[in-house]
Amino acid sequence: MIDMPAFAAPFAQPAGSPIRELFPYLSQPGMISLAGGYPSPSLFDAEGLAHAAARAMTGDAQTLQYGATEGLPILRTALAALMRERGIQSGAEQVMVTTGSQQAFDLLVRVLIEPGDTVLVEVPAYPATLQALRLAQAHIVPVPMDEHGLQADALAALLRQLPAKQRPKLLYTVPNFSNPRGTLLAAERREALVQLACTHGFWVVEDDPYGELQFDTADAPDGSTPPMPPTLRTIGDRLADGGVNPVVYLSSLSKTVAPALRVGWMLADSSLLRRCAVAKQTVDLCTSPLAQMVAARYLESGRYPATVQRARIEYQRRMQALVQGIASSLNGCVHCAPPAGGMFVWATFAQSIAPQALFDAAVAQQVLYVPGKAFYPDSAPHHTMRLSFAAPDVPQIEQAVQRLAAAVTELLH
Ligand SMILES: Cc1ncc(COP(=O)(O)O)c(C=O)c1O
Incomplete structure (x- = not known):
């Protein structure tokens, strides 16, 4: 039989997503997963979304038709308003709806990156970016x-x-409650980063799916949340002073409303947006207009702020259960700091514990996490792990910590 043609070079020996490759373990009975960045199903506003879906279906026919590649005007307008609440001045024409914010990054890569081009990435990094x-x-x-x-x-x-000749084309960062480290980029670093982008001439991708999931801090004078530092995009507007803002802002409804909507968006200079729209034309023509209309009607319903608020409170409770559990049951072997928001705790474990052995022991104990190596571009061993507290409830988190402690104890003895 004749040989079939070779695969394109990047797909000759492709490594799949290290997180998606954990999926088979998820279906094992009794497994508690601290692995995926899945929102809690108990926080989905199913009732609100059902209303939004009903309204979407009784609207005009555009819901069931192909739509403009850049997105439905009603949703672009609603997202521009949401952006203004985050301090970003934007008109609807600067917002492009994407099929999840994941697609937005993929489009940027298509538009900007050729083989060998230099890209700066904060590390540890979101694996899909890598x-x-x-x-x-x-x-x-x-x-x-x-x-x-x-x-x-x-x-x-x-x-x-x-x-x-290695001048970077872009830099990728998750400034708010990063994935996987959970860190909040300090205000003065934000300013310095955008200044560097303006001076050296590279795009900055500000990926912000978690910024609204900020936790309350007991040490704030009135016990409320401290103000968030300005977005890189806002700083870019100021520093660009009417010129090209080097910051591309990405966000998503996945973590606050529902990942199944697959509604994300991109806010960027018109030169970049236009090219991303051309790239998107061949990828999917447009993000599902049905999903976009449901999202638009949901935002219009006024339920979004309360939904986000519920998530902030619940995720903070779960984060505290995880961090306190680690401190009391894994004291000395596993270290982590409480994040100020988001969905992840980044933990470091003793050098005497082999990363793969710990992962295997944890799976045997029926607890799943993402090993640190998934977040680095190199293949060196990393004594780190990402633990997500978003999907399991507090009793499950407590049990997961006990199982992790059993795995660590087993390895140390
Ligand atoms: C940092 C970051 N960016 C993007 C995404 C993808 O989000 P979406 O569902 O909008 O594609 C995720 C999802 O986990 C993420 O953590």
Whole structure:
């Protein structure tokens, strides 16, 4: 039989998403998963979404028709209003609806990156970003993070060292409650980062699916949430001073409303937006107008703020259960700091514990997490793990910690 043609180079030996490859374990009976960044099913506003869906279906025929690639005007307008609440001045024409914010990043990569191009990525990084960049055969240059997010001074040093032919095209960061570290990028670093982008001329992708999931802090004077630092996009508007804002802002309804809607969006300079729209034409023509109309009607219904507020309260409770459980049951072996929002706790474990052995022991104990190596561009062993507290409830989280403790104890003895 004749050989079939070769696969395109990036797909010759493709590595799938390290998180999606954990799926088979999820179906094992009794498994408690701290792995995926899944919102809690108990927080889905099914009633509100049912109303929104009914309204969407009784509207005009555009709900069941192909729509403009950039998105339905009604949703773009609603998202522009949401952006203004986040301090971002935007008109509907600057917002492009995407099929999840994941697609927005993929479109940017298609539009900007050629094999060998340099891309700066905060590390540890969201794995799908690394995957998209690997498939595009980008030259990934890691930028280190600490507990205050991406290290702007390390970035400045790196930019000084990079040879001219490795001038970066873009930088990727999740400034608000990052995935996986849970960090909030400090205000002065935000300013420095955008300043560097303006000086050196590279795009900054500000991926923000978690910014609204901020926790209350007991140490705030009135016990409320402290104000969020400004978005990079807002800083970019100011520093660009009428020129091109280098910041591309991405966000999503996945973490606050429902991932099944697959509604994300991108806010960017018109030159970039136009090219992303052309790229999207061949990917899916348009994001499902039905899903877009449900999202638009949901935002219009006024239920969104209360839904987000419920999520903030519940996720904070779950985060505290996880962090306190780790401190009391895994004291000395596993360390983590409480995040100020989002869905993830980033934990570090003793060097004496082999990462793969711990993962295997945890699976045997019926608890799942994402091993740290999924978040790095290299293949070195990493004594870290990402634990998501969003989907399991507090009793499940407590049980998961006990199981993790049993796995660690087994390895240490
Ligand atoms: C940082 C980050 N960006 C993007 C996404 C994808 O979100 P969406 O469902 O909008 O595609 C996720 C999902 O986990 C994420 O954590």
